[in-house]
Amino acid sequence: MKTLLTIILLSLCLTVEAKEGLFLCTKVPPAIQLRMAGKSCPEGSEVNFDDLRYLVVTYTDFKGHRAFGEIVCNKAIADDLIYIFKELYEAGYPIRRVRLVDSYGGDDELSMADDNTSCFNYRNAVGSKKLSAHAHGMAIDINPLENPYVKGDIVKPAAAASGKDRTQPHAISKKDLCYKLFKSRGFVWGGEWRSAKDYQHFEKK
Numbered sequence: 001m002k003t004l005l006t007i008i009l010l011s012l013c014l015t016v017e018a019k020e021g022l023f024l025c026t027k028v029p030p031a032i033q034l035r036m037a038g039k040s041c042p043e044g045s046e047v048n049f050d051d052l053r054y055l056v057v058t059y060t061d062f063k064g065h066r067a068f069g070e071i072v073c074n075k076a077i078a079d080d081l082i083y084i085f086k087e088l089y090e091a092g093y094p095i096r097r098v099r100l101v102d103s104y105g106g107d108d109e110l111s112m113a114d115d116n117t118s119c120f121n122y123r124n125a126v127g128s129k130k131l132s133a134h135a136h137g138m139a140i141d142i143n144p145l146e147n148p149y150v151k152g153d154i155v156k157p158a159a160a161a162s163g164k165d166r167t168q169p170h171a172i173s174k175k176d177l178c179y180k181l182f183k184s185r186g187f188v189w190g191g192e193w194r195s196a197k198d199y200q201h202f203e204k205k
């Protein structure tokens with residue numbers, strides 16, 4: 001089933017003209033739900049797939065090449081993400097990679113350390129016993145290695161210690177297109193939080 005879906009996606013991607021982007025939004029296909037089970041949907045999690053959407057987006061990677069990514073998000077922000085990723089792609093905004101966190105067994109630290117942009121993950125917020133906005137698919141993390149979570153000496157992912165330096169390439173700031181697009185669609189940026197700074201994180205309430 002997973003192979004079949006990959007073939008369908010690949011053939012869809014191949015039919016897209018060289019520079020054209022592919023942007024799709026569907027209900028979460030059964031094959032993807034299976035992929036998520038026990039990973040971004042741990043056993044016992046209260047996930048209602050009717051509230052989620054599966055997106056395929058096109059982006060420009062760090063080498064300037066066109067690439068295709070998958071996102072699972074809440075249906076409430078699906079249109080926002082399609083709009084934002086279209087705008088980012090048209091502007092050539094560089095994103096390292098966009099995979100489901102299930103490619104990392106649902107392990108957010110591994111996903112972040114691989115600089116993976118991802119959205120839905122049924123997990124608690126960092127350092128909290130409360131569910132994260134990611135557990136509802138209402139938050140997305142962009143280029144996390146360059147845009148870590150920072151609270152005092154705590155840096156996540158741990159591999160991103162240099163990401164505390166906000167002058168390096170791909171660091172999101174208020175001048176950034178990514179920041180402007182998310183703000184224009186009513187998202188909050190973790191880089192503007194008071195205590196901890198979560199520079200990769202955009203969330204809609």
Ligand SMILES: [Zn+2]
Binds near residue numbers: 139141198200201
């Ligand atoms: Zn986040």
